Every structure is written in structure tokens, then in C-alpha cells.
Amino acid sequence: MAGHRLTCLPVDPDGLLKLADLEAAIIDQTAIVSLVWASNETGVLFPVGRIAEICRSRGVLYHCDAVQAAGKMEIDVRKVPADYLSLTGHKFHAPKGIGALYVRRKAPFSPYIHGGHQERNRRGGTKSVPLIVGMGKAAELARKQLPDYEKKVRPLRDKLEEGVLNSIPDTELNGHKTLRLANTINITFHGIESEALLILPDKEGICPSSGSACLADSDEPSHVIKAMKPKSAASRQMIRFSLDAATTGDEVKTTLAAAERAAEVLRG
Numbered sequence: 277m278a279g280h281r282l283t284c285l286p287v288d289p290d291g292l293l294k295l296a297d298l299e300a301a302i303i304d305q306t307a308i309v310s311l312v313w314a315s316n317e318t319g320v321l322f323p324v325g326r327i328a329e330i331c332r333s334r335g336v337l338y339h340c341d342a343v344q345a346a347g348k349m350e351i352d353v354r355k356v357p358a359d360y361l362s363l364t365g366h367k368f369h370a371p372k373g374i375g376a377l378y379v380r381r382k383a384p385f386s387p388y389i390h391g392g393h394q395e396r397n398r399r400g401g402t403k404s405v406p407l408i409v410g411m412g413k414a415a416e417l418a419r420k421q422l423p424d425y426e427k428k429v430r431p432l433r434d435k436l437e438e439g440v441l442n443s444i445p446d447t448e449l450n451g452h453k454t455l456r457l458a459n460t461i462n463i464t465f466h467g468i469e470s471e472a473l474l475i476l477p478d479k480e481g482i483c484p485s486s487g488s489a490c491l492a493d494s495d496e497p498s499h500v501i502k503a504m505k506p507k508s509a510a511s512r513q514m515i516r517f518s519l520d521a522a523t524t525g526d527e528v529k530t531t532l533a534a535a536e537r538a539a540e541v542l543r544g
Contacts, residue, residue: 318451319460370414
């Protein structure tokens with residue numbers, strides 16, 4: 277929109293945000309700060325509680341994109357006092373096409389969909405009851421498994437990550453070693469194009485990705501990795517593995533073996 281300016285904040289080589297950069301970027305004309313809780317490509321976590329405090333102290337609205345965090349860690353708007361918090365259901369096994377937006381009481385809000393007075397005048401149109409019920413049930417199940425999520429998923433994630441880094445030459449982890457979601461691995465396979473590396477595992481029923489699903493039809497390299505390592509070819513030579521509470525040790529072994537075969541064939 278005319279007269280509006282978008283400021284993108286830099287990250288360091290580990291994908292972490294410097295809060296000093298955030299504070300410096302907030303000016304008198306800043307309308308809203310919108311940042312992810314967890315990166316969709318690396319799983320790196322941002323200090324959302326501290327971000328909310330900074331925004332509140334400066335009188336700026338804060339939107340927290342909690343899409344990747346949902347189902348993997350506790351989300352409590354009393355501890356993360358964001359003005360807006362969004363999530364999508366399919367990230368914790370709800371049907372695709374349903375999400376939620378939390379709006380803090382008295383936070384300004386203008387409807388995107390007009391035509392009715394649903395949701396206290398926040399949107400128009402008829403709600404999809406089956407999708408809402410599905411998301412509610414998925415959230416209930418996700419909450420039950422949350423206490424055991426970390427201790428079940430992280431060891432499997434670490435086993436796969438260490439296996440790839442130790443058994444496949446010229447591989448490199450993208451993202452902070454510990455300040456990450458328990459399920460996400462992003463690794464550069466130096467000298468191998470991302471798209472080529474996806475083909476062989478896919479034939480074995482293993483589905484890693486070369487970046488965000490939102491940009492699956494784009495030929496551009498990962499903008500996330502490019503921001504972290506602008507002078508490296510890593511943004512075109514990386515793939516992401518995402519695990520789940522249902523992932524088994526045998527599946528980790530199968531995935532590691534497939535990655536080893538793919539790297540060997542493509543480098544051979």
C-alpha cells in the first residue's frame with residue numbers, strides 16, 4: 277500500500293534474531309511487528325515473550341505466527357502477551373483448510389471477509405463446522421501428548437541428524453543446535469542441488485522438502501537459509517526433515533539409509 281513500508285529484520289548464521297535489531301527497527305510510524313515463533317524451515321525458535329514485552333513497551337502491536345509451534349510446545353497467551361496469534365490446524369493433524377486467530381481483548385481488528393456479523397463482527401460467511409470440530413479434536417489430542425512430545429521426538433530427531441552429519445561427507449546443519457523445535461532438521465548437502473536430492477528418497481516413500489511448502493512451485497532458493505548464510509550455496513543445497521510423535525526408530529533408520537544412498541549416487 278502507498279505510504280506503507282515493510283522492514284525485514286536480519287538473522288545471524290544460526291537463524292537467531294537479535295533483539296537489538298528489533299528495537300532499532302521500531303520507529304514512531306511502526307504499526308505492527310509480525311514475527312514467527314518457530315521458523316518453518318529450520319525450526320529455530322524466537323524469544324516471543326521478550327518480543328512481546330518490547331512491542332508493548334514501545335506501544336506497538338505484535339502478531340505472533342505460531343503455526344509451526346502449535347502441537348509441539350505449549351502456547352499460552354498469558355505468558356506470550358501477543359496482540360494477535362495465528363495457527364493452522366494441519367500442523368497438528370487437523371484437516372487442511374482450518375486455522376485460528378487469537379485477538380487480544382481491545383486489540384484493533386478490521387474484517388478481511390465482509391458480509392455478515394459472525395465472530396462478533398470479525399468476519400462474514402458461514403463457518404465450516406466439520407473443519408472446526410476436526411481442529412478442536414486434533415487440539416485436544418495434541419494437548420494430551422504434549423508432555424511427552426519433547427522426550428519422544430527429540431532423541432529420534434537427534435539420531436537422524438547425527439547420523440546424516442556423521443555418515444555423509446560435506447553436510448552441515450542449518451539452524452541453532454538447541455534453540456529449535458524438537459522435530460525439525462535442516463541440513464546442507466554441499467555439492468548436491470536440493471531438488472535432485474529429493475527424488476531418490478521420494479521413490480522410497482520418504483518425503484523431505486527443499487524449503488517451505490508455501491513456495492513449492494518456486495525455483496528460487498530458500499530465502500530463510502539465504503538470509504542466514506548469504507555467501508554460501510547452502511540455500512540451493514539443503515533439505516528439511518520433519519518428524520512427528522508417531523515417527524518410529526525404524527523409520528529414522530530407513531530415512532538415514534535413503535539419504536546415504538541418495539548422496540552417494542548423486543555424488544558418484
